[in-house]
Amino acid sequence: MRKERDYLGEREIPDNALYGISSLRATEIFPITGEQFDEKFLWAYFMIKKSAAILNKELNYLDENIANAIIKATDEWKMLIKHIIVDPLSGGAGTSVNMNINEVIANRASQLIGKEIGYIKPIEHVNMHQSTNDTFTTAGKVAVISRLRELIEQVIILQDTIQKKEHEYYKIRKVGRTQLMDGPPIMLGQEFGAWADALARDRWRLNKVEERIRNVNLGGTAIGTGIGAPKDYILKIVEILRQVTKIKVAKADNLIDATQNMDVFAEVHGLLKSLAVNLFKISNDIRLLASGPNTAIGELILPPIQIGSSIMPGKINPIIPEYVIQLSLAVFSHDSLINHACSQGNLELNQFAPIIVHYTLKSIKFLKNSCFSLAEYINKIKVNEEKCEENLRKSVSNLTPLINLFGYEKVSKAIKEANYDLFKAIELLSKTENISKDEIIKKIKPEKLTKLGF
Known part of the structure; x- marks a missing residue:
């Protein structure tokens, strides 16, 4: 065991642990919720630390050997994230997360140059010219942009899958339904086409919203005034981050605004909610069209991918539509949470950045899973043409x-x-x-x- 001190006292840390006293204190203060960091968020945070080390070396604020060790350590991020022990929902606007990452990078960098843990400092070196308040939100935005691109790819796949069914089923006649009651006739392909067009709108909206979230407050430090950071660092740090991450972030015109206001997350999540609305509706439509199948509508034939009952033989349930509906309901609840948290920032900072970023990324993950699963499922759906004709005739x-x-x-x-x-x-x-x-x-x-x- 090694001993570490801060101004609150002393703690013993396991010798093989790369985290330090700040991280350990956070685990003592904040019980583990079971929530897991999005890996892309941690990658973005490590890349911010890498960008800062690169620039501080270039501007001669940081010793070259120390900077190079920090840069090398950040490139090992995937191996190092097992040492991130704080909970994603810890309090303090993300300070515990920032310090955990600072400590892990500093201690690993010390090892890389053959020095004892503690030689390279978490705050003086790794956190140079930074604050939790500009690094945490920036990491969140970089991660959200990256995950949004992945989500858009899944929306495209789902839209393409539905459009193939639209063409395949375009000549199949069936009864339309309004308020669940018989309505004028429609072609089955037209129903699928309406779903595809709804997703096309989601695809367009998500593509456009990246423009809204790419403005970051990195360089603004504590409250957006850049206190503690030199002007040449403030002017160039976002450019370095853009090069390192290959994400087209831009320095916000008003760093104070970008530090204290997180309404852009409410805007982004509102569009995620819109996608969830459409996925919910499509999934519910599939359930209804396949219902029965012998005693109700029964126009769609569901793929038999799982035994439907432990007591009723031969039963096939709409398990993927139900799965998607559940995840959509979770996104609806996340939207309410995020709206409330975004509105509750006080003065120069929103202290609830951890929950805002975490649940935005969680919603994106849920929607990616939904689109992927639904595309695979719809591709296997078949049509009971006889039932369509029978219902139409009646x-x-x-x-x-x-x-x-x-x-x-x-x-x-x-x-x-x-x-x-x-x-x-x-x-x-x-x-x-x-x-x-x-x-x-x-x-x-x-x-x-x-x-x-x-």
Whole structure:
């Protein structure tokens, strides 16, 4: 065991631990919740430390050997993250996280140049010209941009999968439904096409929102005034970060605003919520269209990817749509949480940055999983064409075009007298209006009602 001191006292640290006294204190103060850091967030944080070391060496603020050791240590980030022991939801605006990363990098850098742990300092060297308040939020934005790009790729795959089904099913006629009741006819492909267009809007929105989150406050240090950092560092640090991460971040025009206001996360998450809304709706539609299948709608045939019941043999459940709906509900709740946390920043800082960043990244992960799973699932869905035709033939909504011929009241009366039997209603109208059944049927062809061929 080694002993480390801070102004609060002394603690013993395991010899093989790369974290230090600040990290240990954080684990004593904040019980572990079980939440896990998004790996991309930790990568972004290590790259911020790398960028600072590169620039501080270039500007001669940091000894070259120490800077090189820090840079080399940050490149080992994937191996080092096992030493990040603080909880993602620790308090203090992310100070515990920043210090844990500072300590791990400093101690590993000391090892790399053959020095004892403690030779390279977490604050004086690794954290030079930085604060938790500019590094934490910047790491969050870099991570969100990176994860958003991954999410967009999954949205594209899901949209493409649905569009293939749109073309495959475009000539399959079926009954449409409004308020879960029979409506005018529609082509199954048209239903899939509507889902695809909804996702196209999500794809566009998520592409555009990157512009809103790329402005970072790195260099602003504690409250955006740049206190403790020289001007040449402040002016260039974001450019170095852009080179290191290959993410097109830009220095915010107003570092004070970018330090204290996190409304951009509310904006970004609002668009994530919009995607969750569409995924929820698509998943629920699939459940409804496949329901029964023998005693309800039963127009879609679900892929048998899991046994549906421990007691009912042969049952197949819509497990992936249910999975997506659950994750969408979680995103809805995250949105409320993030909106509230973003509004609760006080004066020069939002102290709730950890929960804002964490749940934004968690929502992106949930949505990526949803899009991936739903694309795989929809690709395996089949259609019960006979059921589609059977349901369509039974629907009195087929008579909607006859309103132009006979009027709303006469058609409604025939439907009611026929006890909502389509063919009986046609027979009644044929007799009362002195027109052949064949002529009536020609007027209500589903091809015309769905505009197929026009």
